[in-house]
């Protein structure tokens with residue numbers, strides 16, 4: 456029997472991947488319902504407020520807000536539903552504080568960055584330029600084409616005929632990794648370690664396991680569109696997308712946790728559906744899951760056999776660690792006014808990939824003072840941490856372990872911000888357990904990392920799944936982690952679903 460349809464498309468989750476899919480579809484005329492288990496939109500790109508501070512849940516380093524080319528996907532996603540955001544340009548992407556006093560700032564100005572890195576490695580000046588210039592080649596190919604679904608053959612034909620050289624360039628880089636390109640031009644082991652960190656700090660793996668296409672995006676767009684902080688905090692991006700979705704006729708329901716995806720009956724005539732924690736069942740022509748693929752197939756479809764395609768992917772990719780996050784409010788005196796907004800700290804190269812090895816710091820109030828009470832800064836410090844470290848603890852053991860980890864992180868921060876200790880006003884510690892609980896992500900993972908040396912991006916699954924009319928979007932689909940990357944995944948998914956509904 457045919458079910459009554461509640462919408463053309465149901466999207467599970469309102470992370471940036473889910474919201475971009477939903478807004479793209481609503482803008483093309485589809486009726487869309489987004490079901491979000493939490494109280495606000497945004498997922499890892501959300502926010503929370505405490506004592507006058509507005510903290511970003513995840514990273515504050517935002518790509519995709521440029522005003523030209525095709526790779527400014529956040530700007531474009533907002534524009535599709537007639538929304539726009541004010542942003543503040545960040546003059547330095549990252550200030551690295553690495554072993555052996557390797558202090559490097561990645562300036563927005565490309566030449567200034569190459570000059571600074573070349574001054575530290577004068578014998579490698581030529582290799583440095585060749586490596587980063589090759590990243591530009593990749594970026595220029597991406598930035599020359601319309602970015603939509605690689606699973607939709609009419610788009611592929613169109614884009615190929617419009618720009619064959621860019622497509623062939625991208626096809627050549629798809630199976631490559633950044634480390635292989637770096638080793639073609641650079642010999643100095645310390646500089647190669649620096650390139651590893653340049654990759655690790657966003658891909659959570661060293662250069663030889665980081666896809667070249669993603670490195671091309673990150674290493675070039677930071678100088679092209681630049682890193683730009685959204686006024687009012689990262690959470691504003693999801694707020695604006697949700698507002699645009701509403702205006703385009705879509706709907707978001709909050710506190711709506713999906714517990715099960717109901718696949719189409721074998722007759723093929725019925726619709727696909729979802730069951731909510733309150734027992735309600737909704738049906739649509741298509742369902743898009745913005746939960747991770749591990750959660751989608753491991754929880755929401757746990758009664759179905761795991762499709763072979765997913766088995767293959769799960770053998771090629773594993774869950775990355777989660778994060779230990781320290782959200783601090785500090786007196787302004789702790790932070791020099793000319794400090795960079797983002798910092799990476801590491802004392803020993805052997806610890807780069809270890810539990811709580813590399814430290815990431817974001818001080819978004821250096822760009823947007825409105826996020827903290829007057830005279831105070833936010834210092835968001837986070838470091839990779841595995842779920843296994845935080846399980847099987849009593850409530851008091853968990854509390855004590857959090858406090859001890861926070862103390863150690865603060866001690867390490869003193870190397871860069873010596874006044875921090877005396878200026879502490881507010882502290883909140885998040886662990887992998889917090890990420891799992893509030894973001895609904897398996898083991899609180901930051902996203903997929905390859906189990907071995909990957910073939911660039913070739914092993915990453917696209918949006919279509921082997922369950923009829925079920926699609927996935929977000930950082931466990933091509934091209935992986937990062938707000939601009941999941942925005943691409945949302946554009947691709949929205950386009951593919953719209954095409955299957957006959958809307959494009």
Ligand SMILES: NC(=O)c1ccc[n+]([C@@H]2O[C@H](COP(=O)([O-])OP(=O)(O)OC[C@H]3O[C@@H](n4cnc5c(N)ncnc54)[C@H](O)[C@@H]3O)[C@@H](O)[C@H]2O)c1
Pocket residue numbers: 467468469470471472473490491492493496497498499500512513514711712713714745746747750778893894895896900901902928929930931935936937938939941
């Ligand atoms: N700390 C960090 O910096 C951090 C951590 C993880 C991910 N990230 C980044 O965040 C982005 C992830 O974006 P994304 O689009 O993949 O999604 P997301 O994980 O940010 O959002 C998924 C959303 O789906 C909701 N959800 C999950 N299961 C649900 C269910 N069963 N029913 C209803 N709602 C459900 C969650 O509440 C969440 O709002 C990436 O850029 C990634 O790199 C950052």
Ligand SMILES: CC(C)=CCC/C(C)=C/C=C/C(C)=C/C=C/C(C)=C/C=C/C=C(C)/C=C/C=C(C)/C=C/C=C(\C)CCC=C(C)C
Pocket residue numbers: 514515516518549597602603605611614615622623625626656657658668669670672673797798799815816817934935936937938939940943
């Ligand atoms: C037809 C033929 C022949 C062929 C075809 C080919 C083609 C066309 C191809 C295509 C491809 C494509 C389109 C691709 C795409 C891609 C993309 C878009 C990508 C993107 C990417 C992005 C990224 C990666 C980003 C990232 C970022 C991140 C992750 C960030 C993060 C951050 C953090 C965490 C950090 C923090 C730090 C501190 C604080 C310091």
